Each structure stands twice: as structure tokens, then as C-alpha cells.
Amino acid sequence: MIPQVPTYLLDRCGLEDSHTLDVYRANGGYAALAKVLGGMDPAEVIEELKDSGLRGRGGAGFPTGLKWSFMPDPQKDRRARYLAVNADESEPGTCKDRVLMEKDPHGLIEGILIACYAMRVPVAYVYVRGEFRHPYNRVAAAIDEARKAGLVGENVLGKGFDCEIWMHKGAGAYICGEETGLMESLEGKRGHPRPKPPFPAGHGLWGMPTTVNNVETLFNVPFIVDRGASWYRTMGTDASPGNLLVGISGHVERPGVYEIPLGTAANRILEDWAGGVLNNHKLQAWFPGGSSTGLLPASLIGLAMDHDSLKAAGSMLGTGAMIMLDETACVVRAMEVISRFYDHESCGQCSQCREGTQWLHQIFRRMENGRGRMEDIDLLESLASGMAPAKTICALADAAAIPTHAVVKHFREELEAHVKAGCCPRKTARTPETVEAGA
């Protein structure tokens, strides 16, 4: 049985027609917006967010209230200003924002409206990955409904607040989930990340002050405003308050997106929420928060799922996308797959990343196919060290280097076994002619 813990994020998702304005309103929807527009100062909203301790749910875990406070004072800086909503969910293993957009799009819209009020932003763009047609249509329809009800557009709820929300469709590039790549893409360009500084709050979309927030982050906002920062802090940990949407996939009995308090031990999520490892097999390895966070051995499955616990263990919470590999899986094959992914998704601006991701992929591929050399293991480490940290414009190179370091650290014996056997000991290798299934 799934443990009984206080929840809020997914509470409406199980209701019939949960995506409609009627159901949203019947369940307390837009009360937080009315509260804010009815008498909260924008600075008060930001203070509430800071007090709540909410940290961004897109992967980096940056404090949301603090990020909002970086936006310049509109009295002093009269330039146009924007909110960009990052709905380009594409970190391997991650499918939580999709659930919110499909099942509870008004929750996102209310979060956007409150964020825009707090930062005095009149225009928001929701950048949705192109493949997410159904979630896109759900959010677009909800915006139309909200516009007709006087919740989006000019003079929201008759309170003199103007806020327009536009949908924007991406076209399948992972790098556009990186905030500056997203902004370039939204401007109609290749998704090439920009060097930082300047940071988006001063120089974002079209060079104007911009904040980029993830869907789940914004989804938390109405709850915090409505119920208060002290309520929010009753869940999760001191440094990572609130609940988190965890997507658990791979070799588990009940894959799914679950709402858990931050700080819950990973083995409890695996056992109690996801029903344990598939077919009663033993766990071999797991990713805690998407492929970029690196494979961890089964011995670390007791780690708490929050930002600081995972950081202390040399990993990251990332997007909370747990991927489980049982004893029959091959970690080299998993690395072949994810190194191919980073090779495919590198935007090509920085040589360390463009060349490095390709070389990593070539090495993992030959290792999985039995053509690896013993010196390849050190070569992997040396390549990864040449790519990151902080050697490139954005963190995609890091995202490829971190799992490479992790697999050498935790699974060196598996790599050596492939080299010694001259094949995949688990017989999972592809035949060479099917290696390239390229899009």
C-alpha cells in the first residue's frame, strides 16, 4: 500500500474532468490569485515564497523566491519584462510536468499569474516541448477558458492587473530545456545556450529582464500563497521543504509519478510507492534524478531524496526521475544509451562537449559490443574530466561527464568484465548493424 502522507500536488488529478475550469474552481482553484490581487503587495508575495523555502523543480534546485527577487524594480527599469515557463521536459526518465499539464493545467496557469503579479510581468510564454501535443492542447484550452472567465488578459478579476499568457511549441531539442537555450529557441533561433553572465533577470528574452521557471515550481506557488509558508514547511526537510513529484521508471512493479515529501528515503519510494523491483529481482543500480545525475549502486538506495542529501553523496536530486536497473540489466548498455543521447543532443557550440560527448558514446559503444580496451576505462575518466565542471557554456557537458565518472567509480568491475570477456557478459549488446537507429 502507498503510505499515507500529506499531499497537495496531485490531489485534483484523479477527479473527473480535472482539467476544466469548473472542476478547478470547485476545488479551491484561483482562490490564491484572488487573495493576491485582493490585497497582497508584490513584495509580500516574494517574501512568502522566500519564507516557504521552495526550490526550483527543474533540476538545479535554486530558491524560487530569491530568483524572483532578482528581477529589477519596474519603477527604476522600465524595459519590457517576461516570464518564460519551462515546459520542455526532456531529461531522460522525467514525465512529471506532463502529468500536471494534462490533468491540472489551471494549477499551472494560476501559478503563472501569481508569479507575473509578484514580478510585475505582463507577458508569459509557456515553452512546451513539441512532442507533448496532448499536454500542449490541454494548457492552451485552459488558457482560453481562463481568458473567457476574465482570469487571463487585461484587468484580471477586475483588479487592474494585466497578464497575457502565450503558448509556444518547441521542436525536439533537449538543450532547449536549459534556460538560455530555451530563450534563444523562443526567439526563433537554434537552441544555443548563452554564456552567463549576463543572467536572464537582467538580460533575457530579447535582452529584457526575464525569469525562467519550471512547471512544477510554478504549480507549487498557489498552494504556498493560499496556505502559507509555515504550512509548506511542515512537509519535506528544512533545506528542501514541500513535496516533490517523483517519476519512477525502469525495472519496478508500479512505474508512475508519485507525490512524496522531500527527504523520503529512495528505498521507501521504491518499495512502498513503486511496489519494489520488477519480478522480485534484486536491484543493481539506479539513477536518482534523471540520467544526468549518474548511476548509483544498490548499496546507496537508502539515500534521502532531497537536494542536500544527494549532493553530499556526490549525486543530485535533478528532476526526481528515479530509474531502476535490476540485476539482469547491463550498466554498460545503459551508459551506451545515455552517452548516445548526450552526443545527439549536444548543440555543438563548445568543442569539449561536441567532441567529448561523441567520444564517450564511441567508447561505451565499443565496450558494450566487446571491442573495448582496458585503457578505455581511464580514457573515459580523462575525457569526462576534460569536459566538466565549468568548462563549457552550459551544463550539458557536465550532464554527460557526471554519469561517466559515476559508472567508473561505482561499476569499474562491470566495465572490466566487458573488456576481458570481449563481449557483453549479460549478452545485451546490439548487433553492429542495428547500432544506429538514428532520427
Place this chain on the structure above:
Amino acid sequence: MSEEKTLVVPPMLVAELDELTSHYPDKRAALIPMLHRFQEELGGWISPEIMEWCAEYLDMEPVEVYGVASFYPMFHMRPRGEHVVSVCHNVSCDLRGAREILARVCEVTGCRPGGTSQDGRFTVLGVECQGACTAAPMLDLDGVYHENLELDDVDRILGGVE
């Protein structure tokens, strides 16, 4: 270059683009959503004629449009089959049998991964994570997700295609 072909863009689509460009302070921002609409409405791929039309409409050079379109995996830069089957082959799907699903799709359609069947009916792609990880394995047929697949589902889904 061969003789110039002119692209006929339906007035409804032009009206839609006029509305779309009004959402942005710089109309060039509409380029990617625009390319999606052209690909959906006019032949399933981004032809040179489409790129020239978009360039003129957005005051860009055609080569700039090409530079953008070719960056994004969802845009087909060559003609493709009548139906596109994309099978996710990233890690969560791979762990749940995506390779076998892709092989079956290839068998049923007569395509190699990345290729188009000789009769032009299908293009089959292995694609990176589609955000369906907790319902793996999956395939996308002409923009609709099919999830939690068993091998037999592939025959059923592709058998139902016109």
C-alpha cells in the same frame, strides 16, 4: 537550381500566422511554431519552398531558416513516409524492451531505423526520451503516444493504420 516552384499557402494558414506573430515583440520568434504548422499542413516536411516562404514572411534569409529548421529533430528536412512511427530508445524505454519494439516496428513496416518503406507509407525513427518513461515502452504514431506496449500491440496499432 531547377526552375522555381511557388508554394501555395492557404489563406487560413496565413491568417493564423498573422495572429501568431502578434504574440511576440519580434515576429521572428514565430518561426519554430510556424514551421510546425507548415510541416503539418503542407506535405509533412520542410521543403526549400517552405523555407523561402517563411524567410520572406519573417524578413529573414532562407539560409537562416534552414539553420534553425535543421537544428531541431522534429523537422523533417527530406520527404518522409505518409506515416511516421517514432520509437523511444532512451534508457527507461530500453530497460522495458524498446529495442524489441523498434525491431518489430521495422519488421511490420519494412523499414530500417531512420528509413522509409519502399511503398512510401512509413518512416520509422528511433528517438530520444519522449517523456513517457513511467509508461515505457512507447511509440508515437503521427503525433499520438501509444504507451505500455507489448510486442503484439505494435501489430495492432500499425495494422489499424489506413
